[in-house]
Amino acid sequence: MSRITPGQPAMLGGTRTATVIEKPAVLAALVKRAKRPLLVVGHRALVVGSDREYVIDLLARWAQKDSVPVAATGDTGPALRARGVEPARCISAMNLGQRLADPQWAGIDRAGPHDVIFIAGLSYALEWTLLSGLRHGAASLVTVSLSPAYEPHASFSLPNLSWTDWRSLVTEAFALEEGGA
Amino acid sequence: MKGIDIRIGEIASPLGRVRDLRVGIGRIGSGTWEEPAGPTPYPSMTALRDWDRRLLGRYRPFYMPLCDLCCLCTYGKCDLSGGKRGACGITLAAQQSRVVLLAACIGAATHTSHARELVEYLVERNGRTFPLDPGGLQVDLHMPHVELVCGERPETLADLETILDYCNAQLIDLLAATHTGQEGDPIDFESKVLHAGMIDHVSMEVADVAQISAFDFPKADQGALLVPLGLGTVDTERPVILVIGHNVPPAAAILDYLADHGLEGTVEVTGICCTAIDMTRRSPSAKIIGPISWQLRYIRSGIPDLVVVDEQCVRTDLLDEAARLGIPVIATSEKNCLGLADRTDELSDALIEDLVSGRVPGVLILDPEKVGEVAVRVAVRRRPERAVPPVADVIALAAACGACGACKGACPSEKDLVGGMQAARSGDTSVLARMLRSCVGCGRCEDACPQGIEVHRLMVASCDECERFAIRTGRGPVQDIEIREIGGPIVLGEIPGVVAFVGCANYLEGGSEVAEMVTEFAKRRFVVCTSGCSAMAVAMHRDEEGLTPYERFSGRFEAGGVVNVGSCVANSHISGAAIKIASIFAKRSLSGNYAEVADYVYNRVGAVGVAWGAMSQKAAAIAAGFWRLGIPVVVGPHGAKYRRMLLGRSDVDEDWMVRDRRSGEEVYVGPVPEHLFIAAETKEEAMAIIAKLAMRPNDTSRGRSIKLSHYIDLYDRCYGRMPDDLHRFVRTKADLPLMQKEELLKVLEARGWVERAIPDPTLLPEEALR
Numbered sequence: 001m002s003r004i005t006p007g008q009p010a011m012l013g014g015t016r017t018a019t020v021i022e023k024p025a026v027l028a029a030l031v032k033r034a035k036r037p038l039l040v041v042g043h044r045a046l047v048v049g050s051d052r053e054y055v056i057d058l059l060a061r062w063a064q065k066d067s068v069p070v071a072a073t074g075d076t077g078p079a080l081r082a083r084g085v086e087p088a089r090c091i092s093a094m095n096l097g098q099r100l101a102d103p104q105w106a107g108i109d110r111a112g113p114h115d116v117i118f119i120a121g122l123s124y125a126l127e128w129t130l131l132s133g134l135r136h137g138a139a140s141l142v143t144v145s146l147s148p149a150y151e152p153h154a155s156f157s158l159p160n161l162s163w164t165d166w167r168s169l170v171t172e173a174f175a176l177e178e179g180g181a
Numbered sequence: 182m183k184g185i186d187i188r189i190g191e192i193a194s195p196l197g198r199v200r201d202l203r204v205g206i207g208r209i210g211s212g213t214w215e216e217p218a219g220p221t222p223y224p225s226m227t228a229l230r231d232w233d234r235r236l237l238g239r240y241r242p243f244y245m246p247l248c249d250l251c252c253l254c255t256y257g258k259c260d261l262s263g264g265k266r267g268a269c270g271i272t273l274a275a276q277q278s279r280v281v282l283l284a285a286c287i288g289a290a291t292h293t294s295h296a297r298e299l300v301e302y303l304v305e306r307n308g309r310t311f312p313l314d315p316g317g318l319q320v321d322l323h324m325p326h327v328e329l330v331c332g333e334r335p336e337t338l339a340d341l342e343t344i345l346d347y348c349n350a351q352l353i354d355l356l357a358a359t360h361t362g363q364e365g366d367p368i369d370f371e372s373k374v375l376h377a378g379m380i381d382h383v384s385m386e387v388a389d390v391a392q393i394s395a396f397d398f399p400k401a402d403q404g405a406l407l408v409p410l411g412l413g414t415v416d417t418e419r420p421v422i423l424v425i426g427h428n429v430p431p432a433a434a435i436l437d438y439l440a441d442h443g444l445e446g447t448v449e450v451t452g453i454c455c456t457a458i459d460m461t462r463r464s465p466s467a468k469i470i471g472p473i474s475w476q477l478r479y480i481r482s483g484i485p486d487l488v489v490v491d492e493q494c495v496r497t498d499l500l501d502e503a504a505r506l507g508i509p510v511i512a513t514s515e516k517n518c519l520g521l522a523d524r525t526d527e528l529s530d531a532l533i534e535d536l537v538s539g540r541v542p543g544v545l546i547l548d549p550e551k552v553g554e555v556a557v558r559v560a561v562r563r564r565p566e567r568a569v570p571p572v573a574d575v576i577a578l579a580a581a582c583g584a585c586g587a588c589k590g591a592c593p594s595e596k597d598l599v600g601g602m603q604a605a606r607s608g609d610t611s612v613l614a615r616m617l618r619s620c621v622g623c624g625r626c627e628d629a630c631p632q633g634i635e636v637h638r639l640m641v642a643s644c645d646e647c648e649r650f651a652i653r654t655g656r657g658p659v660q661d662i663e664i665r666e667i668g669g670p671i672v673l674g675e676i677p678g679v680v681a682f683v684g685c686a687n688y689l690e691g692g693s694e695v696a697e698m699v700t701e702f703a704k705r706r707f708v709v710c711t712s713g714c715s716a717m718a719v720a721m722h723r724d725e726e727g728l729t730p731y732e733r734f735s736g737r738f739e740a741g742g743v744v745n746v747g748s749c750v751a752n753s754h755i756s757g758a759a760i761k762i763a764s765i766f767a768k769r770s771l772s773g774n775y776a777e778v779a780d781y782v783y784n785r786v787g788a789v790g791v792a793w794g795a796m797s798q799k800a801a802a803i804a805a806g807f808w809r810l811g812i813p814v815v816v817g818p819h820g821a822k823y824r825r826m827l828l829g830r831s832d833v834d835e836d837w838m839v840r841d842r843r844s845g846e847e848v849y850v851g852p853v854p855e856h857l858f859i860a861a862e863t864k865e866e867a868m869a870i871i872a873k874l875a876m877r878p879n880d881t882s883r884g885r886s887i888k889l890s891h892y893i894d895l896y897d898r899c900y901g902r903m904p905d906d907l908h909r910f911v912r913t914k915a916d917l918p919l920m921q922k923e924e925l926l927k928v929l930e931a932r933g934w935v936e937r938a939i940p941d942p943t944l945l946p947e948e949a950l951r
Contacts, residue, residue, distance in 0.1 A: 009590050009629075014249030015260045043863050044595075074862035078901035090900040092866060094821065094859050098243040098828045122818075123689055124595055126862060129821040133245035136262065136273055 007149020007160055011128050014135070018145065018157035027173035030144055030156060031066070034116035038108055039063050042093065043074030045121030048148065050163055055120055058167065059146070060085045062174040069109050071096055073122065093122055097130045101137030119154075120146035127151055146170065220949075222332030222773030223347050226354050226376045229809070232776040233372035235944045236783075236811065239836050240827040240857035242371055244277040247824050251276050254361045269361050277824055278370035279359050281801070284823070285374045286356050288802025289381035291493060292750060293348045294516065295428050296388035298492075300341045302430050302549065303395040309339035315390040316401035319660035325760035325771065326386040326753055330379060332773030338395065341387050348387075351380050371827075378805025379775070385803075386753035393657050396433055398462035398747075403663075403737045405656035405745070408461040410469040410720045412482070413649035414451075420560040421449040421484050425476060425499070426491030427749060429459035431513040434553030435489070436464045448560055453479060454494055455713055455748030461654040462747060469652060471721065472686035472714035474622035477502065481569055481641045487536075487560045489552060492516045493749075494685070494797060498624075500542055507564050509536040510543030513552050521545040529555050537562045569642045572610055578639060579605035581632045588636050591629035593819065594619060594689055598626055598636055610643035617644045619691025621794075652720035653731040655712070655747020659758040661765055663738040667708070668766025672785045674884015676740045677891050678702075678875030681710040681755045682719065684792030684800045687819050692718030694864040695793050699730050699743060701868060705891055706740040707875070710755045714794065716745045752803050756810055759786045775809075776949060783811020784839070784942045787875040787888065789854075790814040791867065795823070804858065813854045813874045815867055820860040827857035831906050839878060841940035845947070848940045850878035851909045865899040872896075873910075878942035882915035890918035893925075908934040 004020055006012060021027050031037070045056035056076070060083035063070050072080050072087035073096065080087050088108040091099075099105045100117065107113055117134075119127060127145065131153035134143050145151035148166040150159050161169065171178070221228045249262040256268030261276055271279070303311070313335055315323055327333055327344055335341055355377050358364050364373070392398060399405040415421060424432040432452065439445050451468045452460050453475050460467035470479050473494045480488065480502050488503050492514040496502065500519045503510050512519045524532055525547045535541045536559045546552045570578065582602040589598050596616050604612040617640040626636035670676040680702045682695055695718045703709045711719050720729050734743040738758065746754045763769040763781040771778060782788070790807045792800050795816045801823055804814040808827065816823070830836055831852035838847045853876040861867035872892040880888060889910060896904045904910075908929050911917060913936050917925050 005590075007590060008593075009587075014246070015262050072900070073866075075865035075899045077899070081901060089905060090902070092859065092870065093862055094243065094826045094828060095856075097245070098241075098826070098830070099832075101243065102830075122862065125593070126818040126821050126860065129245040129247070129824070132247070133243055136244065136246060136249075139263065 004150055004159055006152050007124050007147070011125065011152070013152025014132070017152040018150070018154040020150065020159050021156050022159065024169050024172035026156070027144070027169070028175070030116065030142075031174065036107065036112055036114045036116070037068050038114040038117045039068045039070045040093070040096065040117055040119040041070060041072055041076050041080060042121035042123070042127070043076050044123055045076060046079050048121075048163070053167070056080065057083065058170050058174070058176060059120060061176050065174070065176065068118075071108050076121065093126060093130050097133045097137075100134055100141060114141065116142040116144060118144045118146050122147075124149055128153055216770050216772040218332055219770060219772045219774030219777075221775050224330065224775060226351060226358070226373055229376065229775055230372050232779060232945075233375045233809065234368060236375070236808070236857065237368050237371050237827070240829050242274070242278065242367060243826045243828050244274050245821060245824050246273060246277055247822065249273070271365055272367070274367040275365050275370060278367040278374065279364070281823070281825055282355065282370050282374050282377065283359055284798040284801045285377035285381070285805050286352055286359070287798035288800065289377045289384060290352050291799050292381050292388065292802065293345060293352060293384040295492065295750065296384045296391070297345050298428060299388050299430065300338060300345060300391050303391050304338050307338060307395045309337060311338045311395060312336060313338065313340070313390055313394045314400065315393045316658050316660060319401045319662060320658055321661055322761055322764060324386050324390055325757040325764065326383045328771040329760050329775055329778055330383050330773075338391060341391055344383065344387055348380050348384050351376065374805050375809040378802055378807070379809045381802035382753045382756050382806035385750040386757060388750040389657065389747060389753060392429060392459065396429070396463050398459070399654065399656050401658045401660045402656045403660070403735070405654050405736055406465050407651040407731060408465050408467070408469065408654045410471070410650045410652045410717060411648045412470060412479070413647040414468045415449050415470070415484060417484055419447060419449045420486050420563050421451060422487050422489060422556055422560045423470070423479065423485035424450065424452045424456050424460065424489045424491070425454055425495050426514070426517075427455040427493040428491040428514060429456050429463065430549035431489055431491055431552040432456050432460045432467075433463050434549040435556050436460065436467060438553035438557050444557065448557060451485070456491055458655050458713070458716065458748045465654070469717060472692065472717045474620065474686040477622045477624050477637060478617070478641050480506070480508065481638055483569060486563050487511065487556055489513060489556050490517060490519070493799070504542045507539060509539070509559060509564070511552055511556055512543060512545045513547065513549065515547060518545050519543060523547065525551065529558070533558050569638065572642065575605055575610050575613070575639045575642045576608055578634060581634055582606060583632060585631060587629040587631060588626035591625040593623060593625070593687070594621055596620070601640070602634070602636070605639065605643065613640045614644035614646070616640055619688065619693070621687055650720045650723070650729050651732055652717060652729070653736050653745045655716070655745055655751055656736060657747060657751065658754040659738045659744070659761065661761065664758065664761045664765045667739055668762040670740070671708070671762060671787060672766060672879065674787060674877070674880035674888055677705065677707050677872070677888045678787040678789060679708040679710065679758070680871055680875070681712070681788070681790045682715040682793065683712045683752050683755070683790060683803065684715055684794055685796035686714045686718060686794045687796035687817070688794040689818050690864070692794065693722045695719055696722030696730060698791065698793070698864055698868055700724065700733070702871070703730065703734045703741050703743050708738055708740060708742055708744070709734070710744045710746055712746050712752050712755065713749045715792075718794070719743070749799060749803070756807055756812065759788050759810060759812060762786050776945060779810045780943050780945050783944065785877055785879040787877050787880070788812045789871050789874045791871060792820065793817040793867070795820050808857050813857050813859075815870055815874065816858070816860045817867070818860055818862055826859055828859060829855045829857070831855050831909055839940060839942040839944060840946070842943050843941045849937060850940060850942055851912070852906070853878055853910065869895045869899045876910055878940065882913055882939070885910070885912065885916040886918045889916060890921070893918070893921065903928055908932040912937050912939050
């Protein structure tokens with residue numbers, strides 16, 4: 001059995017580590033099963049990518065297509081808006097984590113608690129620590145890391161991927177059409 | 182015999198009636214101080230537990246474990262995940278708070294030990310009765326932390342020993358609480374974290390007041406000199422000494438030796454980290470190279486002829502690094518011996534010959550004066566020139582890169598080092614050179630490389646930047662007169678806040694972000710303070726006119742001032758300024774009156790700490806000291822690795838009730854300040870958070886409108902819209918910024934906002950207030 005290392009190898013996980021999403025179908029199934037999903041997009045979604053396209057572009061297209069509510073962390077809000085996605089809320093990652101760990105919280109859009117969060121675009125360590133907080137503080141919440149670096153504290157995580165492979169996997173899983181929403 | 186303190190309020194005897202009689206052994210006699218003793222002098226670790234629990238009830242810990250396990254005893258390892266308990270019964274939350282307490286104890290112990298070493302040295306050097314004088318005629322309230330916590334007003338160096346005895350005892354008790362089978366409640370652990378923080382600020386104050394007084398550093402000097410900073414300030418034609426660390430006596434002795442022997446101007450004395458700042462407080466001829474992140478870079482430049490290290494934040498592989506270039510090392514601290522032979526008692530000539538000849542890589546000398554002599558005499562016998570690889574070698578060495586990405590995975594700043602190496606192998610070294618600007622200098626990329634490529638060394642070789650900057654050297658405390666002038670505007674909110682940029686250099690995106698934030702808040706007429714490595718990062722950035730923030734803004738503690746208080750231990754003057762506001766402006770009694778003064782600061786003084794590159798356990802302790810005073814702290818994204826935040830819930834109204842001292846009723850004041858400890862993701866987000874955290878319940882309407890205007894503007898800049906939580910911060914229509922009043926009223930009406938009264942707020946019960 002092959003062993004997967006965290007995106008930053010020293011950042012080992014705990015006693016349980018994230019299930020690796022090897023195939024687009026797995027991610028697609030997670031999306032399909034989610035009843036109250038939340039997409040969390042951090043500022044590095046604007047940094048990781050190629051010259052023409054970044055992580056945020058694909059996530060925005062998915063959020064638009066499937067009407068997924070979005071929490072914009074860092075200063076990502078205006079960039080999402082420029083891509084046609086109005087964030088349900090701009091909120092710091094720590095603040096969001098604390099709320100997600102509260103079973104009484106009404107959700108980002110006050111439409112009820114979330115059962116699954118999809119997260120990408122935070123700096124590696126910030127996402128790692130946030131996911132650790134959620135793993136212990138929000139046990140019933142399923143967390144899916146969409147970052148192109150394996151996050152062991154998530155429930156499910158993409159493996160360490162190149163931009164090209166990441167783009168390909170996400171495009172297929174989210175059934176995004178090439179070149180636009 | 183120590184620690185005896187007998188107080189008699191009133192006693193009738195055959196000789197007459199005696200009032201307020203106090204007999205103390207092992208206490209400090211303060212002949213001229215007339216403040217009545219408060220309720221908690223020399224508080225034990227539970228004396229302020231009630232105050233702590235009031236804070237921690239509002240700012241609940243959000244734990245983000247770095248490890249699911251407890252490995253501290255032989256029952257373990259114990260898996261604490263999924264609600265499981267350890268063999269001793271401990272929960273994961275308690276274990277996290279326990280580790281936070283350990284970190285805070287390490288930090289506070291480090292400052293206390295530092296202070297102890299300084300005081301012992303200075304007592305021997307200057308005498309036990311040497312008077313404390315941290316501010317000349319400008320400062321009557323010398324040691325606000327000591328007065329507040331201990332109820333003492335020390336007057337001499339020897340008086341400080343009693344204060345440090347107390348700090349030592351508290352730290353031992355706190356450390357004992359982390360033993361298996363002691364505390365199990367996370368909030369009790371957190372309360373002890375706050376206690377460690379409070380002790381830390383007392384120790385820092387002791388250290389800085391001692392060194393200001395005895396070394397004649399600037400004394401609350403608004404016009405502290407601009408001194409040189411940066412690699413470009415070094416005259417490499419001269420012998421060069423590099424000093425690294427935090428405890429200045431050896432460096433001061435080097436400067437003194439040069440002065441005493443007429444050698445000033447013949448040897449370059451350069452420094453990294455806080456010793457560098459403190460050297461420039463001693464002599465403006467000393468030069469600051471940069472923050473801790475410059476250690477590898479500067480040593481590998483091959484410029485220093487000798488490295489002298491004292492304590493704290495010194496690279497533990499420094500001896501190896503120096504040896505590779507044949508640079509001799511002198512270790513000077515019992516806490517950082519580097520494995521070197523202790524040769525303190527040998528003749529200087531023998532040490533010099535051994536170091537110059539390379540017979541030994543270094544020596545341990547535990548006598549600052551001897552260090553001063555040996556360092557200078559070694560440096561002037563300059564070692565043979567050595568240099569980093571030329572650029573042509575960089576290109577050849579980069580060719581071995583297999584683009585595996587191991588370096589990138591090891592880089593805490595997530596730099597695309599693979600891209601840099603690929604560019605270098607094709608002849609373009611500029612990418613690596615640019616990366617060096619925001620590199621934290623950890624060197625992990627080199628250890629990770631399976632090809633053994635020295636990535637950081639190649640970055641250093643690629644970069645020929647050799648700039649010079651100017652930093653205002655540490656001025657020490659805030660003057661009493663400055664507090665009198667702006668204490669009112671701060672408390673009333675008319676000065677929108679005091680923002681302190683402190684801490685280490687573990688930045689995700691580079692230190693220029695700190696400079697940008699400092700400039701932004703100074704332009705907005707906040708009072709901006711800096712210290713330590715943050716103070717240096719601020720200096721390494723120029724505006725469009727070529728000025729560093731220290732050249733652009735005044736050094737006064739005033740609206741729009743940028744005040745470098747000094748090294749790490751000078752952080753106590755920032756928190757001390759908040760205490761001084763309570764004392765000098767609001768006439769609150771300080772002596773042993775912690776909870777009341779903290780309640781005052783929390784509700785009225787819009788101060789915020791920012792540790793954008795916080796890395797160390799000391800930074801954790803410093804932050805905890807701010808928290809106990811009710812001052813929130815914002816850290817950068819790496820700060821999440823302190824493994825817990827202290828966060829308020831703005832959406833839970835019942836969390837924000839206070840007692841109105843006028844009416845005695847419980848009233849809603851809004852989430853001000855919203856958090857006590859939070860990591861921000863980007864500098865834009867941090868600035869919006871800082872502006873928000875500067876609001877306090879006691880703000881006047883005029884003050885709140887000024888603060889709101891900054892918050893709305895910075896929020897809009899970050900998020901591109903009106904704050905979601907605006908309605909929580911507006912109490913009356915008069916709180917609204919005039920220029921936006923109509924627009925904001927519409928927003929508020931849509932959110933069902935209603936006016937509410939502005940109370941005289943307190944978190945304390947009536948009986949706690951004097």
